[in-house]
Amino acid sequence: MHLLQRTAVSTFCFVSFLCVSLGFSGAAQAVLEIRITQSSDxxxxxxxxxxxxxxxxxxxxxxxxxxxxxxxxxxxxxxxxxxxxxxxxxxxxxxxxxxxxxxxxxxxxxxxxxxxxxxxxxxxxxxxxxxxxxxxxxxxxxxxxxxxxxxxxxxxxxxxxxxxGVRGAFSTRIAFVSVETRSAKDRTFSLQVADADGHAPRTVVRSSQPILSPTWSPDGMHLAYVSFRNRQAEVFAVNLRTGKEQKLSGFDGINGAPAFSPDGNQLAMALSRSGNPDIYVLDMKTRQLKQITRGYSIETEPSWSSDGDTLYYTSGRTGSPQIYAVSARGGTPKRVSFEGGYNASAAASPDGRNLAMVHSQRGSYRIAVKDLKSDLFRVLTDGPQDESPSFAPNGQMLLYATQKGGKGVLAAVSLDGRVKQELLLTEGDIREPAWSPFNNGQ
Amino acid sequence: MMMKSFKSALLFSVCAIALVACETPGGTQSGGTSSTDEFLPDDQQGLTDEELAAQGPNGGANGQSGTETFALSDCEPECDYPREALDNPDSLLSKRMVFFAFDSDQVKEEFNDVLIAHAKYLASNPDVSVRLEGHTDERGTREYNLALSERRAKAVRQFLMLYGAPAESVNVYGFGEELPLALGSTEEAYAENRRAELVYDGNDLSQ
The missing domain is CATH 3.40.50.10070 (TolB, N-terminal domain)
Known part of the structure; x- marks a missing residue:
């Protein structure tokens, strides 16, 4: 009975999202197609x-x-x-x-x-x-x-x-941002959610102002994201079942790069309220805010380790972005990436062993993975505009944003680099992918 | 099906009306308001349109009718600007954008005069406030670019304040790489997108 009620609710949500989509664009649902571009031997x-x-x-x-x-x-x-x-x-x-x-x-x-x-x-x-x-x-x-x-x-x-011997992630979902550009002053940004195979994409939030950095709550019920609806970067969350939105952070300056802790009780963010962007942790229950880094440069893009003890983040303290690690309770940061002049946007693997990041060499941005135990550093993709790496909850694939024919598309690569695939949406640019946790909130 | 196409048509009409509504003020700005609204430097008051047109390189060159043209003021960029100077298309104040080098938040020297003019304008008109909106090109991660764009806007604020703009008149916002002016992945597009825009409330020249 309980299960039936839940099904009814989620069906209702889907229908209302569909209506919203039709109401705004007057077009049919966009279709996402997945193409395997390289398979493993x-x-x-x-x-x-x-x-x-x-x-x-x-x-x-x-x-x-x-x-x-x-x-x-x-x-x-x-x-x-x-x-x-x-x-x-x-x-x-x-x-x-x-x-x-x-x-x-x-x-x-x-x-x-x-x-x-x-x-x-x-x-x-x-x-x-x-x-x-x-x-x-x-x-x-x-x-x-x-x-x-x-x-x-x-x-x-x-x-x-x-x-x-590894848990399958086929029942999970992905979130991403799609953008339709009619002119430099006329765009529509949509935060969308689809099944992990790209089926049934639906719009969750739509805005004429930019949306970026969607991130899942560990229970799969909410997405936190950055919205410019008030003409400045603020962090919001949307309940995927009800569609209800809530502002989580709206301090002066940038409110960006949200990331839920693995237990869902805390939200790491980059805030520039005291000048330069620094990493902060917001307690979701007490609403208490704790400053974790105190830099004079750009500190942003926090990512939690799977045990919730460590925050990886991007710092520009040496003049170009590199990945650092700091205790989630604060402390002295330690540099993690030393490969080349540009490493940013870290994502820790679910098993805690690997760190995915955006790595740039000679102006080409690619997805790379660093093994935190052996220090082995592997560049997995070809660039030149690859970003936003996000691990599948079973750690086997990395979803990321890339460009094809001047259009943003999503792509995925296996951790060993052997398997590559593209996710093509029929309309708009797609970017900012985030793979859901195993919990699907249903 | 009928319902859907009707709905689409209706939406289209609404959008079309909205577009027309948006066009009107923009057209007024670029076409020029009546000459009484414009800022004329003291030494040029009372000159005929023909005399004004003959004076400056900008006179008549931009295709506007004679009533809206006049020479650049001698005092720029350090004028004691009257409030309506913002509407003068020949003033340095009509320039509302400064551009940056890749991954840099250093204000380039070539924009000194434009920014000094805006600083002086804000100093002369303490009740006017401006939004500084920073942007980056598409290279690099979005959140890092968001931070970089805010730093660009802050660098411009720093400059404006150095030249007398009141701190409370200047608001800073970073937009990252999300709102490119030029589309495409060329060096030219990147250069155009690495910018800070000065946005005065109700006076968006979009230029």
């Missing part, structure tokens, strides 16, 4: 047999196709083409193991979708270890027409975790 083969469905009408979601796309998009899997399948079983009892061993498929996913009433379904899936002839997973998921897609992402999450 280490991808694991897997056979995903199209799920059986015996109903008369086509299902609103092709579940097995969504599962296959999810797994391939991760770069960890390479799915067998349907025409190469010698048989298309829908349940474990009908599998001829030799067929799949001949095709050198170590894993096999089969499934069946059954109608269980008006608009209700059961999605039965089984994952097999082909060489051992053994079932690894077996689930039956209840679903409705509206939740079939979500169910497909859940199946992909389970398969991904079973085979790689």
């Amino acid at each position: 280490l991808a694991r083969p897997i056979a995903i047999v199209p799920f059986e469905w015996q109903g008369e009408q086509a299902l609103p979601t092709d579940v097995s196709s969504v599962v296959r796309t999810d797994l391939e998009r991760s770069g960890q899997f390479k799915a067998l083409a349907e025409e190469d399948m010698l048989a298309k079983p829908s349940a474990g009892s009908r599998i001829n193991w030799q067929n799949w061993r001949t095709l050198e498929m170590p894993h096999l996913l089969v499934g069946k979708i059954r109608s269980t009433g008006e608009g209700r379904y059961a999605v039965d899936v089984q994952l097999f270890d082909v060489n051992r002839g053994r079932q690894l997973l077996g689930y039956s998921y209840p679903a409705t027409a509206k939740t079939l897609r979500r169910t497909a992402h859940k199946v992909a999450d389970e398969v991904y975790e079973e085979i790689t």
Whole structure:
């Protein structure tokens, strides 16, 4: 019952966002398309047999196709083409193991979708270890027409975790800013949220003034972001369920670069209220503000370590931006990046081991990752305008903003640099991506 | 479907009306107001339009009708500016933008005269306030650029105050790289976007 109520609420929100979008632009929903531009040679083969469905009408979601796309998009899997399948079983009892061993498929996913009433379904899936002839997973998921897609992402999450040992992030979401520029004085900025595969982008906040730096609360319920609606940079938060907005910080000067602590109780920001921008931490409950850095240069872009003990941030104290680390309770900062003359916008990986950042060499801005234990520094992307790195909650991929054909697009790269993909929105420039936590607030 | 296209048409009309409404004051500014509104230096009061036009290099050259042209004042940039001087298209005060080098918040010498004029104007008119809006080009991270843009605006404020602008008349805002004037990723566009704009309330020349 509780679950049903929640579903009803989120559906309502979606509808109202859609109306807002139509009301403002008079155009249909924009579509986000994901294109894999480089796949890994280490991808694991897997056979995903199209799920059986015996109903008369086509299902609103092709579940097995969504599962296959999810797994391939991760770069960890390479799915067998349907025409190469010698048989298309829908349940474990009908599998001829030799067929799949001949095709050198170590894993096999089969499934069946059954109608269980008006608009209700059961999605039965089984994952097999082909060489051992053994079932690894077996689930039956209840679903409705509206939740079939979500169910497909859940199946992909389970398969991904079973085979790689790492939690899947296919059920998560991404936030980003899209901009339509009609002239230098006439722009529309939209804060949008979409599924991690780019499906169903919807506008959460729209403004004629700039929006930047969206960041998720750890419970997946809110986005904090910088808005210029009052002609100065202020930090706001929007509740994704109700659409209600709240100003979090509106001091004189810049209120920028918001970042929630991992427990969600604190918000780190860059404030220039006392002159130069410095890092501050706002206690969300007591509203107490604590100044963490005291520099005479630019100090901005705080990012929390996953244990909440450390803040990484950008400082211009040496004349060009570099990454520093400081205790989240304040203290003496320590320089972290020494590679080249420009490193900024750090993002700590969920396991605390890596630090992603924007690294510039000879005017080309690229995404790089520094291993904090070994100091190994790897440049993952080609530039020249890559920025805003954001880790997937499982730490496997980095989402970032780049440019293609003079237009802002989002792209993702695996931590080993082997997998690359582009996310293309049909309208506007997209930028400022932020990958959600596992919690989806639903 | 009908409903949607009707809605779109309606929205379009509203936008069109809004645009027309916005155009009007801009047109007035560039086309010039009547000569009585304009600031005429003392030594030029009483000259005929023809005499005024003949005097300066700007006379008639900008395509305006004869009634709106006159020579630059001798006192600029250190005039005791009257309030309406802001509307004079030939005054240094009509220049509302200064540009910066890459990753720099140093005010370039070439903008000294323009900024001195604005400082003197603000000193002469303590009830007028100005917004200094800093901007950067698209290179570098957005939050760093936000900070850099504020530093640019602050550098301009520092300059204005040095030349007598009252501190309370000058408000500083950083916009980062979010509102480029020139689109594209060329050096020319970057140079145009690395700027600080002086915005007087109700007197936005957009130039």
